[in-house]
Amino acid sequence: MADLTLTGVCKSFGKLEVIRNVDLQIEDGEFVVFVGPSGCGKSTLLRCISGLEDITGGTLTIGGERMNDVPAAKRGVAMVFQSYALYPHLRVRENMGFGLKVRKVAKPEIERRVDEAARTLKLDSLLDRFPRELSGGQRQRVAIGRAIVGNPEVFLFDEPLSNLDAELRVHMRAEISGLHKRLGNTMIYVTHDQIEAMTLADKIVVLRDGMVEQIGSPRDLYYRPVNTFVAQFIGSPKMNLFDASGLPANILDTARPAPRAARAGLRPEDIRVLPSADGPVTGRVVNNEYTGAGSLLHLDLEGLGQCLAIYSGGDAPDEGAHVSVEFDRSRLYWFDEQERNVAIG
């Protein structure tokens, strides 16, 4: 069993508080993704779990055992680093078997486990190469292989795909997902790419300034964000926010749940752009980003300000064109003065 609990976990570097009072429950076999803007403490939280950093407050348990003071190697976790951190002076085979050798596992057993991991990751033909002789994707796989051979209870990934090109990233994403299904281990994965988060996660943890903003399934976060930060962070392109006072009266009358709902959010895919400028909300196209299947329109709306809208179809209005928009009222999110979601309150 490898469920994790973090209770009131804090981490500071000197006076700088980086992780503030994080409570988190991770079930056995769950795939959990930490997301958040750069510098919010994702890596630090992961390193606290791995044991590379000591936590300065709260408790961490893995499989029910308190781990605060257990050294990194004895926590039953394995980490895959962003830079892969393969030992340059060792061949792939030795890289993968290194941890086992340190733990004094018998030679034939090391051999067996390395071969098995190599087969799983299609690394068989690369075992006798040095890391410098591998491509980025292959190095990434070796780094994962090195984590697998130790049979850890928990895998930790710190932005493992960020050094790969877009195509390979999609491919490796699928491989990691497949690996999770096959091995069934608990995995914790850090990324700032919210697509990666949405596609991989059973559970997403959104962090901001070292604090947990929201924990939930991708669906949860997308449809029930607790505040504007999560609402804008999850989903791409990001959600538009309007001052409620600028919305047309008919929308306010019918859709606003309560008078305290001061801000309204609407995702770009829920705004319909009409070529004629005679609807209730009008505006001007500031920029038209053609994406192939459609266009991402940057609009300047009368009384509401800048917003993004997705226009599907090839005949999107050009820059400078005057348009009107229709809002999908059922998809409106409402937030109060404190940026909290009114519906969840």
Place this chain on the structure above:
Amino acid sequence: MTRFQSPFVRVCWYLSLAILAVPFVFPFLWMLSGAVKSQTEIFAPTLTLLPETWHWENYAEVFSYQPFARQYFNSLYIACVVTAGTLFISSLAGYALARIRFAGSGLLLLLLISALMMPEEVTIIPNFFLMKWLGLMNTHMPLILLPMFGSQGVMATFLMRQYFTALPPELEEAARMDGLSRFGIFWKVALPLSRPALAAVGIITFLFSWNLFLEPLVFLSDIELFTLPLALSNFTDAYGLPLWHLQMAATSLAVVPILVVYIAAQRQIVESFALSGVKG
């Protein structure tokens, strides 16, 4: 760029390089030639690179004039001990200064570096009294201890620290996750990755010890204990004038270990540069 040079341009390059090399190579050749000439021919009015008569017996005389084999061995074993000891101490100390956070580490580093600015002529007198007090006069210990713990050792420590500081910390973190102890990380990860630095420190230290002149002059009085630089200056006639043919013969023998060390270390450096690169 070099790939597209015409043969003519290339020949010109080699020619000019060869000409430029003359001032560097000539003294060496002159030494080799002087080693097999007679004292009179060295000073003959016509300069010749090849001797008229080859005096190979100069080499035999080098060994009979004074206990040269013994002195050669002295230099060799002292240089080896100093190099090994310096590599051992400087890598450990350099690693500690680079990676272990302890109170006053910054101050300690500053102190060490400031020790580098002290010329050895300044410290030789206090060192002389120190060694005398320790009862190490007319032994090899000063020649071993002073380079290891003096400015040469500090220099080596500083170089190693700089190199360790530049190693990617993630490699060591990976090793920590793999269960290595602090010393294990040093021994199995940091040290193998520092081969270029070790090789460089090795060469510098070996050369330093090999060429040491002032210390042997101050601390040694027994001819049996002399090291090569002192021995070389000892090939003199009854009036104290240098016997050039013997000096050159002896010197040509004295450069051999340097060449060997240099070639060995250089291969290390080239090999490990090929190994470096964490990603990309």
